[in-house]
Amino acid sequence: MSLLSEPDLSSESDTSALEQQEEVAQSNKRVSFHTLGCRLNQSETDQLARSFKQQGYRVVPNTESADICVVNTCTVTEHSDAKNRQVIRTLHRLNPEAMITVVGCYAQINPEAIASIEGVRLVIGSEEKMRLTDFLEEAHSAKTALIIHPKITKNTFTAPVIPDRSAILAKIPVNQTKTVGQNWIPAHSVPQWDGATMTQKNTRASLKIQDGCDFMCSFCIIPFARGRSRYREFSNLKEEATMLVQEGVREIVITGVNVGTYQFGKLTIVDVIDFLNKLPGLARIRISSIEPTTVPEILFQYMKDEQHKLVPFFHLPLQSGSDSILKKMKRRYSATQYADEIMRAAETVPDLCIGTDVMVGFPQENAVEFENTFNLLDKLPLTYFHVFPFSARKGTPAFKMNEQISPQIKQQRSEILRNLSTKKRRAFHQQFLGQTRNVLWESRKPDGNISGYTDNFIRVVLEDDDGADLRNQLLPVQLNALNGQTILGKFVSS
Numbered sequence: 001m002s003l004l005s006e007p008d009l010s011s012e013s014d015t016s017a018l019e020q021q022e023e024v025a026q027s028n029k030r031v032s033f034h035t036l037g038c039r040l041n042q043s044e045t046d047q048l049a050r051s052f053k054q055q056g057y058r059v060v061p062n063t064e065s066a067d068i069c070v071v072n073t074c075t076v077t078e079h080s081d082a083k084n085r086q087v088i089r090t091l092h093r094l095n096p097e098a099m100i101t102v103v104g105c106y107a108q109i110n111p112e113a114i115a116s117i118e119g120v121r122l123v124i125g126s127e128e129k130m131r132l133t134d135f136l137e138e139a140h141s142a143k144t145a146l147i148i149h150p151k152i153t154k155n156t157f158t159a160p161v162i163p164d165r166s167a168i169l170a171k172i173p174v175n176q177t178k179t180v181g182q183n184w185i186p187a188h189s190v191p192q193w194d195g196a197t198m199t200q201k202n203t204r205a206s207l208k209i210q211d212g213c214d215f216m217c218s219f220c221i222i223p224f225a226r227g228r229s230r231y232r233e234f235s236n237l238k239e240e241a242t243m244l245v246q247e248g249v250r251e252i253v254i255t256g257v258n259v260g261t262y263q264f265g266k267l268t269i270v271d272v273i274d275f276l277n278k279l280p281g282l283a284r285i286r287i288s289s290i291e292p293t294t295v296p297e298i299l300f301q302y303m304k305d306e307q308h309k310l311v312p313f314f315h316l317p318l319q320s321g322s323d324s325i326l327k328k329m330k331r332r333y334s335a336t337q338y339a340d341e342i343m344r345a346a347e348t349v350p351d352l353c354i355g356t357d358v359m360v361g362f363p364q365e366n367a368v369e370f371e372n373t374f375n376l377l378d379k380l381p382l383t384y385f386h387v388f389p390f391s392a393r394k395g396t397p398a399f400k401m402n403e404q405i406s407p408q409i410k411q412q413r414s415e416i417l418r419n420l421s422t423k424k425r426r427a428f429h430q431q432f433l434g435q436t437r438n439v440l441w442e443s444r445k446p447d448g449n450i451s452g453y454t455d456n457f458i459r460v461v462l463e464d465d466d467g468a469d470l471r472n473q474l475l476p477v478q479l480n481a482l483n484g485q486t487i488l489g490k491f492v493s494s
């Protein structure tokens with residue numbers, strides 16, 4: 001499973017004063033974006049934002065009023081559905097005149113429910129969502145909410161490659177980029193939903209290479225929400241990667257639902273990585289999440305090679321450590337096969353960070369099966385896990401399974417695993433204290449801190465911060481002290 005969770009690798013997002021002035025000059029039409037769910041959704045929102053900009057719209061932060069509010073939804077759990085509805089209602093309350101447009105997975109699965117929410121004017125399913133701007137006029141003149149919901153095809157796809165002028169503007173000299181701070185959204189005013197408006201790409205960007213999934217795990221709604229697996233044309237993804245690097249992106253995160261299955265003619269994910277590795281200016285390649293059993297072993301060698309840009313990081317969803325539950329989930333491996341893959345990776349790649357997703361409370365999961373999961377997670381060299389209580393999704397085989405687990409037990413089991421994850425992440429961080437590692441620095445955060453990631457996914461907060469703009473620079477720091485789920489680092493004095 002790639003979509004239940006993604007490593008927290010949200011793209012950087014801020015808007016420079018110059019960029020804003022430039023855009024004000026272009027247009028008075030304002031559009032805001034509200035993204036829920038996974039990294040793939042965020043990358044699709046970024047592309048939508050680009051196409052709006054190209055058509056003269058001004059992209060505004062999602063805390064400001066806008067003429068069009070685009071909500072990119074998620075539907076992996078019941079909780080996601082409720083959150084989508086809550087965001088839509090809040091938006092309508094704050095922007096009663098805005099045209100609310102809803103796209104994404106929930107729009108595919110339940111368009112009528114969305115269309116019935118007050119303020120919604122346009123709902124677009126997965127097949128046509130990237131053509132959103134083509135439907136605005138029709139929706140504007142329609143008397144009721146317009147629903148665009150054709151069948152999802154299985155065709156290879158391309159994505160529009162639209163240069164982001166604002167990103168190029170943002171590459172102005174460092175002393176001027178410091179004005180960015182004036183445009184931060186204060187933490188207290190950020191709404192509850194995830195994903196600030198994406199207006200420029202810098203440090204890190206997603207590269208979507210694949211969509212949909214054929215694996216049909218019994219709990220998963222994604223093959224219905226996003227369709228069956230399909231792949232991006234190789235020349236099209238090369239074009240986007242090249243453009244991103246020209247705009248200043250230093251790290252590309254390979255993104256999709258099931259990226260390990262990528263196939264375009266004879267080309268696979270290894271060819272995508274080979275291409276990126278040769279791209280001048282790019283510093284790092286990261287894979288966002290990849291299904292166990294789909295990882296080409298050569299990637300271990302790439303990660304081991306210090307000169308290679310593929311960083312030592314995997315996110316390999318486990319879901320359960322019990323063979324009986326894995327079978328009911330229709331996962332394609334046993335607990336032993338998963339453990340073998342993790343051990344081979346960890347033994348080959350020094351300092352490797354491995355994250356995983358785990359689901360608790362799958363129907364019929366008993367105490368012993370849960371214990372098997374706990375024990376496996378405990379013994380494997382995993383760095384962290386994202387824990388999800390099972391959520392029954394209508395239309396999936398697991399929805400109808402008997403012996404659903406009570407919410408209290410799911411809650412207890414989630415808590416036990418989350419505590420274990422915190423402990424393991426701390427232990428992973430501990431082993432690097434005193435070492436010096438390169439950090440790719442990001443924009444200053446609203447709390448004033450500047451931070452970035454090491455290659456092996458340790459978030460480092462700068463201790464001896466003199467206020468300089470370090471964004472996009474890959475600089476070594478000494479890792480000094482644990483700081484919650486991050487590490488405090490200092491520049492090494494020469």
Ligand code: SF4
Pocket residue numbers: 001002003213214215216217220221222223257258291
């Ligand atoms: S069907 Fe399985 S592999 Fe495919 S997205 Fe869902 S959980 Fe992941």
